[in-house]
Amino acid sequence: MAKSSEANEMSFLDHLEELRWHLIRSTLAVVIIGSVAFLMKDFIFDTVIFGPKKPDFPTYGVFCKLSKMLGFSEAFCGTEPIFRVQSRVMAGQFSAHIWTSIWAGFIVGFPYVLYEMWKFISPGLYEKERKNSRGFIFVASFLFFLGVLFGYYVVAPLSINFLGSYTVSKEVFNDIDLSSYISTVRASVIACGLIFELPIIIFFLTKVGLVTPEILRKYRKIALVIVLILSAVITPPDVASQIVVAVPILILYQISIYISKVVLKREAKKASKNVRSS
Structure with a gap:
């Protein structure tokens, strides 16, 4: 089946113009939501x-009770x-x-930004590909917000x-600069939101033939080491905290x-149907 005629007829400059308007609408959405967040200063910060x-x-x-149960330090019980x-x-x-208002606008407006990106990309896809990807925005947004919540309620508190x-030394007092504190919270939230998009990324990489289940299984041990190192860097040096961070990433x-594996099976079925029809 041919791709949409509109996508075929558009020139390179037309595509750039279309992309420009998608970016403008996405930026406006972030600015509008960010403006609302700017007015909600007390709630956003306090x-x-x-x-x-x-x-x-x-x-x-929760971590205080968990630490007591497992017999670890009670650092979270202050x-x-x-x-x-x-x-x-x-x-x-x-x-x-x-800047906090702008980032709040991006996080809350992420589904709409994703929607504008999808509107730009989808005309270049085949009709079956568009049908099979109908739930893309919902799934990607759900994973992003799930990662944001994980970053905010798990990674950020552990890091802070x-x-x-x-x-x-007892001679040094911890008076943290405002920008440093906010960047720690922001990095924890945004990074986890993007990390939780891993299944979506693997889906598209498999579709274009860059990733296979065999490759992912082959490098699973390396991925495990990377995850453990990452969890050790962003969490306190105790086993319980590292496990709490590492387990969700390994599940993803x-x-x-x-x-x-599912994507490759579907592609193999499509290929066999095309061979039979020809």
Whole structure:
């Protein structure tokens, strides 16, 4: 089946013009949502951004009980703030307010940004490919938000608790700069959101023939080592915290292998049908 006639008739400049409008609409969506986030300063900062810093953050209660059950240290059972956050630049708080609002606009508006990207790409696909990818936006958005929640409720608190309380000497006090603190929370959230897109990435890489289940199984041990190193870097140096971070990523890797296997089976069925019809 031929691709859409509109996609065939459009010139290179037409494609650039189409891409420009998709980018403009995506940017407008981020700006509009970011403007709303800008007006919700108290909620965004006091509740969301500084939530993982507070001792009553729900994650710390769960990890406190888990640490006691497993007999590890009770580092998550503190009752006092771990450190203070300060701003040493004249426009530091205003700049943090603007950029945090923009990132909030991107996170909340991610499904629409993905939708605009899909609208640009989909006309170049075959009709069957578009039908088979109808749930792409929903699945990709679900995985992204799942990763964001994992980053916010697991990775960010672990990183903040460990890095904020780590000391080399009693003579040194941990007064963390505002931009450094926000970048830690933002990196944890965005990175996990993108990492959780692994099954989607493997799906498309398998479709274009760059990845197979055999390749993924072959390098599974290497992937395991990379995941353990990553979890050791971004979490406190105790076994329980590293396992909490590593397990979901390994599950995603295993799911990706299964997805790659399913895609290859479907491609093999299509190829056999085409051979029979010819």
